[in-house]
Amino acid sequence: MMKPALQMDKVTRRFGERVALNGLSLTLQAGEVYALLAPNGAGKTTTLNLILGFLQPDGGSIHVCGEPVAGDAARTRSAIAYLPEQVAIYPELSGLENLRYFSLLASKELDDATLRRLLLEAGLRADAHDRHARNYSKGMRQKVGIAIAMAREARLLLLDEPTSGLDPLAASELSGLLRAASQRGVAILMATHDLYRIKEVATRVGVLHAGRIEREIDPQTTEHATLEQVYIAELAR
Ligand SMILES: Nc1ncnc2c1ncn2[C@@H]1O[C@H](COP(=O)(O)OP(=O)(O)OP(=O)(O)O)[C@@H](O)[C@H]1O
Known part of the structure; x- marks a missing residue:
């Protein structure tokens, strides 16, 4: 079997007293489209920086296509494309x-x-x-x-808020592109608040809260309104 495109295992990261990631585990296989719902401060940026090897974890491990990021981040980064918000x-x-x-x-x-x-x-x-x-x-x-x-x-595409500031046509085109990439076996991790696009393109949804994935939701079987309620409840915690 092919190695997972991304494997994060019980990753922790602190900044002084502050715990940014607290045991985050996430495995993405080729072709999966994972939407990370991340309220502000939940640890999204820290997660992306750890995957890219710009930060080191205090605990746990991260592998990209089977290679440890801690081994040679420049090498694992060559398998990753990162699209920031701009x-x-x-x-x-x-x-x-x-x-x-x-x-x-x-x-x-x-x-x-x-x-x-x-x-x-x-x-x-x-x-x-x-x-x-x-x-x-x-x-x-x-x-x-x-x-x-x-x-x-x-092999791994990371997107940060890809649809913010896009008009509906551009956002819908992006969904089509992401679907095409996933069909070619690219694994996609996108941090987003765009529940509508999540329904359109994500195969899995996870809610990041206090530095770990608190719950996963199946976007295919979850109504848009329910998805929104779950997210709003998470934001209010
Ligand atoms: N360099 C740093 N020094 C101190 N604290 C930090 C640092 N980077 C992140 N943190 C803290 O770690 C936590 C997670 O930060 P992170 O930037 O990953 O969150 P985020 O989900 O990307 O938030 P936002 O969406 O608001 O950018 C926050 O409490 C933040 O204040």
């Missing part, structure tokens, strides 16, 4: 040039036809490929980010 690409370069540049950084030298195909698959229309990214909307920058992830053949 995808950072070079404004003076075009979408195509950004994709070429970030692919080269990941030692992937792709010809223009392949780069353009990846941009099209990520939903960036051909007439935008050669325009300066400075004029791109948030949704367009995100599409370039997804194309970069696909060019790098990332």
Whole structure:
């Protein structure tokens, strides 16, 4: 069997007296789309930074595609694509040039036809490929980010609030892209408050509270209203 894309086992992390993560365990197999519902301060950013190897845990372990992050974070990071809330690409370069540049950084030298195909698959229309990214909307920058992830053949995609500030069309396009990526075996972990998109795309939902996953909900069998009630109750705790 394939190694899980992500395996977090009883991870703890403190900042001085403050416990940010308190025994967080989470395993993601290839193709799973996990939505992390995280009220402010619950430990979302700490979780993402630990997976990326920018922080070290005080206890527990994290593996990406079977490799310990503690062993060689640069190596495990090469299997990960991280899309922050605002995808950072070079404004003076075009979408195509950004994709070429970030692919080269990941030692992937792709010809223009392949780069353009990846941009099209990520939903960036051909007439935008050669325009300066400075004029791109948030949704367009995100599409370039997804194309970069696909060019790098990332096995694990981390997204932080991917739909905040997107119009409904862009958000729905993003759901389609995430579904397509998951069908290709990419495991996706997205921190979000967007219950509507969760219903659309997530295969699992977990509520992060006080540094651990307090409960999991099956998005397929849970009504939207129930999902919302659970989340609101969690926010009010
Ligand atoms: N560098 C740090 N120094 C001290 N405390 C920290 C540090 N980073 C995080 N914390 C604390 O750890 C807890 C979890 O923080 P984290 O940033 O992971 O939460 P979050 O869920 O991302 O919150 P938000 O959504 O508000 O950014 C919080 O109580 C926070 O104050």
